[in-house]
Amino acid sequence: MKIKATLDRIPGGMMVVPLLLAATINTFFPNALRIGGFTEALFVNSASALIALFLLIAGTQITFKTAGTSVKKGVTLLTFKWGIGAGIGLIALLLADSNGLFLGLAPLAIIAAMTNSNGGLYIALAGQYGKEDDKAAYPFLALSDGPFLTMVALAIFGTMGFTQGMFTITDFVAVLLPLLVGIAIGNLDKDMGDFLYKGSDKLVPFFAFALGMGINFKSIIQGGISGILLGVLTVLLTGGIGYFIFKWLRWNPIVGTAEGSTAGNAVGTPMAIAAANASFMPMAEIATVQVAASVVTTAILLPIFIGFLAKRLEKKHGKPVKEINATM
Template sequence: MKIKRTLDKIPGGMMVVPLLLAATINTFFPNALRIGGFTEALFVNSSSALIALFLLIAGTQITLKSAGSSIKKGTTLLIIKWLIGAAVGLIAIFLADDETGLFLGLAPIAIIAAMTNSNGGLYVALVGQYGKEDDKAAYPILALNDGPFLTMVALAIFGAMGFTNGLFSPVSFIAVLVPVLVGVVIGNLDHEMGAWLQKGGDMLVPFFAFSLGMGIDFSAIIEGGLGGIALGVLTVLLTGGISYFVFKAFGWNPIVGAAEGSTAGNAVGTPAAIAAANAAFAPVAEIATVQVAASVVTTAILLPIFIGFLVKRLEKSGGVAKYNEPKVQ
């Protein structure tokens, strides 16, 4: 049975297939793999540890000279993601129905939360297949959009609420950055060690993708309704699509830009956090929560498909490989 060959034929197959398989198991048989021991540790709870190891390995391939590239790409994606989410959210706030507080059935805080907060695991998995080491190492910058902080910043700028302290943790950011820095140190001290570690990087993708899938429940799509699905579609097309063209304009791998077009699972808690900080958002907090949850699942399914479509388009002009070739000095 040619498992690897089959997965290679599917765009993002090493990530998509394990993730969707796990999501299916989690939806219909949620306790099947939650039996403790090594089984649960590997198939359910391993994503954070495996992603950290993946980032460490990526760091071993980063030289002090190329580190600037990672920072540029990560910062660019972070800004694009926030600007798009904030802009669409602002439009929704201005045009929202006075009685329901909704815009076309969507809560403005759900729009901002879903569009400004990306699924880091999904980004790492997709970039692991289509990007370079400096693309992977951009992840710590992107981790800054975790949680409600940037959503709060957007609302504060709009005058919808005052800035609330304690929503950004420098320690959490450092905790994401450390594995990459350790990898950079190892790789720069011993290139042979870095080359040896690099061989194992790609092997981690299907395993942490499966673990990520065990956190997805397809029923969230039903609970979030058409509004939540639409929010997920908009997140992929707007944040992923615009980032694709911006990266392409800069001469960077556009697939890396598109890989940021998702909603993170931790964004589900953002509406409640905002409502706790400002009671004015309490009436829409519940519907915003289910809409963000639906967007999380929708983007997890749709983004890899969207990436596959974009990869096929790029094949007409030389494909992704031309962006990953080392530049001649």
């Protein structure tokens, strides 16, 4: 049975198939793998640990001379993701109808969904299609976790005051430390770095499965067509524009597209905003279900979209996407 060959033929298959399989199990049989022991530890609760290990291994391939590229890519990813989400959110606020909605979407949902990216999905896609400095850009993306950047956008628009305490330096260090440990190992002993690197790609289907165990297809139903639309727009706009920005900068454009998702923790953002400013409470409930639908939609659609783009690039250049860098 040619499992790997089959997965390789599916756009983003090494990521998409385990994720969808897990999401199906979680939707219809949520307790099937939540039985404790090694089973639950590996198949349900392992995403954070495996992503941290993946990040550490990526760090072993980063030299002090090339670390600057990772910083540039991380800051670029964070900036354009926030800028696009905030800009479209502002347009939605200005053009909202009498019910406070734009195309059936709550502006709060648009900003929350488009400014907050799924770090695990980014790591998986960057690992499959990018290089080590692409993976090492991830810690900067942690700045988009939670409602912090959504509140910054709203504060800039004059809609609410800036709220302190949503993101701390400790949070950033906690994400950055595994990468720094990996960089130290790789620079101290290249052979140890090469030894660890050999197993990095094998982690992808496992943490993809664990990520899928946090997805429930019912969220799409609850969010309705508007929630699906939000997910599609997030992929096409933040992911699509990211593709062209990275292409213009002569970086691997697939990595720029990998930011076109909505993080699972963004689901809590509308309520967090409403808790900080009660004027948002009437929109918080509908925004929450729309963001939840966007989380699921982007998790499914983005790997497929990237797989399609990757196939086109490989056909055009005649070599794997990982080797297509600075040659656009």
